[in-house]
Amino acid sequence: xxxxxxxxxxxxxxxxxxxxxxxxxxxxxxxxxxxxxxxxxxxxxxxxxxxxxxxxxxxxxxxxxxxxxxxxxxxxxxxxxxxxxxxxxxxxxxxxxxxxxxxxxxxxxxxxxxxxxxxxxxxxxx
Numbered sequence: 001x002x003x004x005x006x007x008x009x010x011x012x013x014x015x016x017x018x019x020x021x022x023x024x025x026x027x028x029x030x031x032x033x034x035x036x037x038x039x040x041x042x043x044x045x046x047x048x049x050x051x052x053x054x055x056x057x058x059x060x061x062x063x064x065x066x067x068x069x070x071x072x073x074x075x076x077x078x079x080x081x082x083x084x085x086x087x088x089x090x091x092x093x094x095x096x097x098x099x100x101x102x103x104x105x106x107x108x109x110x111x112x113x114x115x116x117x118x119x120x121x122x123x124x125x126x
Contacts, residue, residue: 021096058084 043056043063051070056063063084065077 025096 039059041058043058045056046054048054053068054076055066055068057066058064058081061081063079063081064075065079067074067076
């Protein structure tokens with residue numbers, strides 16, 4: 001009976017992980033479609049503090065650099081879309097596993113990424 005309970009618990013954990021992954025990908029797709037409208041596209045956001053935000057928004061052929069606080073919105077700069085550096089648009093979200101791996105490697109410096117030639121040579125010398 002305990003082996004059956006173990007398998008059931010394992011299946012439950014796998015189901016929760018799958019649902020969490022599916023839910024986050026669904027939410028990110030839904031949120032990105034809600035953040036841009038028919039005529040306005042939010043190119044990028046950057047939080048400075050809890051109530052301060054920098055936003056790049058594209059309207060028609062203009063790109064607006066906005067500073068937003070809880071009480072005020074100010075246009076910092078206006079650029080023509082042609083003057084603004086073009087970033088290739090990708091309709092596909094980045095792979096979750098790739099993003100997670102890159103964030104973990106940045107946070108934990110002693111993890112050696114596979115295929116890093118300089119690190120491989122360093123370890124071979126020891």
